[in-house]
Amino acid sequence: MSSVPGSRRWLVLSYFSRIDGMACAQHIDDRIPLLRKAGIEPVLLTGPCGDRWEGIRHSVARSVAPSGIRFELRHLFRKRGRRGPLVKALEFLILLPVLPFYLLEKILADLDSQWSWFPFASRRGYALCREARPDLIYSTGGPASAHIAAGMIARRTGIPWVAEFQDPLVHGGWRRGQAALKLFSLAERYVCARASHVVFLTEEARRRAAARTSLGDRGRCIYPGAAPLPELPPRRRDDALLRFAHFGSFGGSRNPAVLLEAARRLLEDRPELAGTLRFDFYGHGDANSARRLREFPVPGVVTFHGRVPRREALAGMREADVLVLVQNIDDFSAETIPSKVYEYLVAGRPILGLIHRNAELAGVLAGQGHTVAEAADAGVVRDAVSEIHRRWETGTLGTPAGSPYTVASAVERLIAVAESRDPA
Template sequence: MKSERRWLILSYFSRIDGMACAQHIDDRLPYFEKNGISPVLLTSICGTCHEGVIQKRVPSVAPSGIRYELRHLRKRSAWVKMIAPLINVILLPFYLIEKLIIDLDSQWSWFPLAIMRGISLCRRYRPEVIYSTGGPASAHVAAALISRTTGIPFIAEFQDPLVHGDWLRSRRALRVFTWLERFICERASAVIFLTDEARKNAQSRTNLGAKGHVIYPGANPFDLSGPLRHKGEFCRFSHFGSLGGSRNLVVFLEALRLVFSEHPELTEVIRLDLYGSCDGRSRRSIEEFPWPQVVQDHGRIPRTESLAVMRRTDVLLLIQNTEEFSAETIPSKVYEYFHAARPILGLVHHNQELREMLEVRGERPVSADDPRDVSAGIVHYVQLWRLSDLNISKACTHYDVSSAVDRLVRINREGFSAPLRANLGAMAKVSIIIVSYNSLHETTAPCLESIFSRTDYDNYEVIVVDNASKDGTPDYLRQLAAREKRLVCILNETNRGFAGGNNDAIKAATGDVLVLLNSDTVVTRGWLAKLVEPLRDKSIGMVGPVTNSVGNEQRIFSAGATVEEILAEGERWTDTADSGLFETERLGFFCVAFRREVTERIGLLDEGFGLGFYEDDDYCIRVRKAGYRIVCREDVFVYHRGGGSFGKMSATARALIKRNRQLLEAKHGITYRPRHPRDRQLDLAEQYLQGFAGGGDEFLLHKCHGRLKVAETSVPRGYVKRLLFRRRMRALQNVLLRYDAALAKGGEGVTKGKNGR
């Protein structure tokens, strides 16, 4: 039985091919049904009707609107196409009089009938809320007046800013739209913006208060089951969508000229594919371009076909309008690009929000009005193309239509209160993800046994992805899954590598927190709850434990010949340590925890790194670019053997490390030189001594001993570096010896630790 919950939705545009405003509401309708809401749609007559949806269409009453609607109707009807010229001739004098007296956009012409029909629909269907969306302001004003008449609350969603710099050319228009914005914001129960910049600017001009919310519209996820495009003869940059006005090819083609002047050989490498309509300015730029073989204009193609073509290109080209209000808008095409899981070269105009969205996903934003910057971006992606197939699977899991509608419905359900904030519950579900490759008895089995026997956290699942092991691992996992209901197995037929295997599990995970755990680890009691707890701080993006073997400052000691000895030392450390956190630039991905929202924001692990190495460094860089902190929790110890996920592939490791380092540096445009682990060990030892001197626990001295011992295992080779290292080490050891001596004499002047040692 169909739900009786109704929403009245006003949108001037609906089901008009190639129009983003129409696509916006068209994509959302099915998800209202999934939320138990039956939409009642009120639109103009420009588009076609939706099947299975209550839809009422109203015509325009003014000459400008009638002329505009005829342009769309003649595309669908032969008889309208025949009589349209005659109607336009008849309307011409009335149209000129209208423009002389009123001079409003044609979309206002449906406004009177939309109000009358909307009131009628409210009386008939009794919707719980009125929702106006789309570019034209007429839908929002009509919704406000319908709401005022019927008493039904309404939500306004601004796809485009009502007040922007372009109105400075017309003082009358600026006054009108400033008043309209204030009118809508005052009467709406909630106002949805597509960017935070638009919300802030509207809030500065109106009494918006807490009614303003930001919901990124997103796109429908792609079918990612097919193979990605493999590297061909050319590095193809592809633009999808119309090119017109300030969104044109002028700057990009000028950048290509610069590239070809400095790298003539790239004329045989780079190709530009255009899918969509071009206005005269872009077409002239193409005609004047000296290398005609580089540009291929495919014209408009159906949307369903364009989505498949996106998946097969090398680099997606995003060109933003260079208008005054560009800082407040994000091109709708960017969300489809995110779901296509292909690299993106984004020409961005004064829009920090869009720039950050691209950067945190590892994309390359460049200035839309700077040919030199654009040319650097082109060369950047050509270098990546030469290093790899550019098969970087980063399909978006956050910017989707379903999530947008869920948020919209939640705003209504929660009574139009404060803006939405994510919340990690007291016992949030955790998905523990393990990638295995052979070494069943040496690593995988002990790892899983330790999880199920030592995890004292109730709400978790374990997802194991096996990368085509040949040693009986798949059979073992099937048998274990039959006994352990928390275990989910994904058995790959090919080796998907570290990033690919983890991505498979992330897509299948149902937890609010994701933990990537190597198969060559053994966990200790209390590990999971302690790792999850810091993630309640929204500024923290990732958390990792301390360990016995890793290439950074998470390594706390080097003693112990057996697993039992190492675990005993690790438990000694964690039993007496406080819950101290220290910040770091990177974590070893032998064990790392992060909230689902982090991977939804920045994307999956980059599969362009192949079987392994540097994909963890890349992810840490992306997390920090997104503004999150990365921390290590010192009272959580996880044993790490090393090499378990890679099995017998160490023969190719050296070449893979070299290649992936080049890929990382090319991707982020950096020379990657993280601070050496031995220097970080000394940094932490110094912090412990300072904390102890300030009245801290005596266990800080025990931790300091461990850090200094680890640092001694990697003395620099160079004479100067070795001299400076020895000098700093000696200074720290002298201070440590003085504190040890003071404790031995009874702790005079020294604060005793919580364990009384």
């Protein structure tokens, strides 16, 4: 491992890294090259699920609880790419002894499968601090275990620590049970009390955490942004069709029901639009969502592509005229901005955002000239689709300006926060 003379060194803890298609892994993966470019040498500590980084010091720690062991073994089998009957039988036999303990763990507290990563991670991280002598500890997640491990390391070493919550640990619409809520609340209070700075991905998440904890003025909001999309073949434009495209998974209250109902109402009022309107859906859909998409009453208007390789999804994004965002219809949506938003913004296409009670996200989209509608109101969404169609028909749909929300700007702000010794 080469080291740049005079560079700063950070110990970076993230359970997930180098896992294709996983947002919390992509979050840190996009930042590592930019940290190095800024003269920071990352010393990376992750879970065992992703591929190893080359050219930097990268260590791995494993989980100790049954849920973590089960998760990591299953991920190992999937990573090898062999899913035949014999492999599945072998996986079942290997995991069978863990099953009773896994069920007992879930009965006691329904935590995420990575919660028990912190014992070995804190031990390995402390050893890395003695070997590499980092100037700062940076934990990001995703799983709360990265922050707990970082806090334990920081307490033993006295090294400044910046924690970054990619999603709120505690939020409205909680579904995991009271035992899990108490434990995650305890973890949140621990991080907010001990970290030098705590980074949130929305201002609303920062505000709510500050109201629950002793965070004070050490919280910061940094919008994570997105990296530029890779070069793709030129667009095969069909001016006779207005294509709306949604990318991402559906499940629970985040589903296509309201958008499909809006489209149905519009086509009922103006059946001639069936010749020009198209809705393409890329990504996994639960059984109810898939059924709704396949049973849309007007033939040829809705296409459900399912899961596709990332390059194919990016090509579909380029072919679309309008990118569609659908938020969950629950309180959690009020304090989160999906990472897909930033990818949409750098794609340079108009966006139709079905937003649920999130003025911050609505402001981000509207501020860049995009269309926002209430995610739970089919009538409002119908009017938004109709207005977009009118603008497309008259040639005034336009191409949005470049996005100011980039990974590079986020990393620049992160470094500024990390190297500030006084709360701003």
